[in-house]
Amino acid sequence: MKKVLFATTALVASAGIASAQGIEFSGYGEMGVVGGGNFNGGFAAGGVTQFHNDLMLKFSATTETDGGLTVGVSTEIQKAEGNANGAFAADNTAFFISGAFGTLTMGEIDGAVDKRLTENMGNPGTIGDDETIHAGYMGSYADGAYDNQILRYDYDFGAFGVSASVELDDTDTVDDGYAVAMSYDTEMGGIGLGFGLGYQSFETDGTYAPVGVLGVIPAGFESEIIAVDMTADFNNGFVAGIEYSAWNFDNGVVSQDIDHYALSAGYSFDAFSIGANWGQYDVDGIGDISGYGLAVAYDLGGGASIHAGYGDSEWDAVFGPDAGQETWSIGVAMSF
Template sequence: MKQILLATTALVMTAGVAAAEISFSGYAEMGVVGGGDDNISFASNGETQFHNDFNLIVTMTSETDTGLAFGVSTEISKDEGEANGDFSADNTAAFISGAFGTLTMGEIDGAVDWAITENVGNPGSIGDDETMHAGYMGAFGDGNYDNQIARYEYSFGDFGIAASAELDDTGEGDDGYAIGMKYKGDFGGFGLGFGLGYQSLTTSGTWAPGNLGDFVGDLADGIDMDIYAVSLTGDFNNGFVAGVAYTKFNNDIEDFEHIGVSAGYTVGAFEIGANYGEFDLDGDKASGYGIAAAYDLGGGLKVHGGYGDSDIDGFDGDFETYSVGVSMSF
């Protein structure tokens, strides 16, 4: 198999003037996805289907004469599912960075998602089975509005702090704000990570925490929400990592909470990861778990397998998902 190399182009202006660089990288997947009769994966209604995905990441960076770095990146992706073609830009963001820190704006993580580690040791799967079950907590309050986020971050030693905002462009609710901090250090061969965050928003009617919206629908419009989150991770420096994350949602209708645990192990070219999460909504549970494994064949080619399962109180259904295939990084 001949490996495809995407060229990196550097545009050097003149001596004494900082260089501008445009770089390209790529990622692709192919395989099979499927699941239970009520799964929400690419294989709708439990039918086993072929899956392919393609992403081209374009990054442009430069620097001023005074050392101020700036740039932009975007991801050109093929629509997932049955469609071949229908390319679109995704995850576009621009940044400016210097001694003052880094300011980034675009489709990025807010300060809470930036600070909290919700899933460690995950090698990934082509169907994202391990991160799409009902118990998975991912983006916290991000995406409640138009998913255009401005985030400022600053790091000093092993600590980092961040603040972010996502504006309500409808003018009908309060803007969303978030703050977060994280720490990562080494203690005699044991790696410790800690994250803490707070986020406030007014629900837009098209958002729900984690993957809940895919299973039980989005929250009603106009609910004032405060989100508090904390995470703790450990790296035993022997291939094993583990973590736990807790999130509390306070609002003027009904408070609820989420707990998530995850772990992973790497030995040689083999990786495996698992996670479990549970939402407690006033006694009703929405939970799920996911498992993903990968084997690195070298040169950017990996074999992947994944499985996910969900259980929601009051909902009967077969919410399993699975996938197997290969990923290619260029």
């Protein structure tokens, strides 16, 4: 799930500062220093050390109909670093209707697979998203392959949950994208376990890039993803997860397979939270593209915390020996 440039892991607000008649405001702010470096090309020069600041305000409103349905809307207003004063933009806008039948949500949201599967456990977040922008990270499956406007249905019964979603191709030139997924939570020996299984299909339109350093997949490829995951909460501050997904792209002449593997773990004690994750794309006929990320946070109280992160990527299979990138960040964040 979120994520994070793909589904951003920027620090999420947890409490509202104003609430009346179903209206709530929340948000976060952050400042610090980010940097890193590129090795052996592939991308434009990056990783220059620089100051970073960010501000996000989230607005949400809910109401209840006479028939007992809950209806709501939310959006995020964000101002990133830069010298364009006042350049705020709305993002992640969504509208939902919920009742005994389940919940129907439309907007810039997770698709069914990303809703039910968890790719990164125990992540306290960083101001530079170092732990989620490395080359091995996969945070949203094929969500956003078109216009990133998704309609999703969710229903939970006991320990089971099911979701189905669709993302339309606005150009009407390729097939629409569909996804279905389910999750199951249980406990065994005092350990909380979670399992997820999902399927997603779509047709490439010439703009979708499943692995960033490889560029876009040409238009006209019928594409399928099958994904599974397992998570564990040991109820002692330690959590862990494993994820696998198989991707296939086929236009009737050329077929391309990609396997993705991910491991993640986190540990919290006192005011500290530590998270780590590793991911790898095994691209048929090309090789491995991998990376890992680390995130550490210290809770100062009052919604403020110190965050530090590091990310490392390797794409030797694409650009030759020692090709890759590393990023780092350190700073202070405040949620409200």
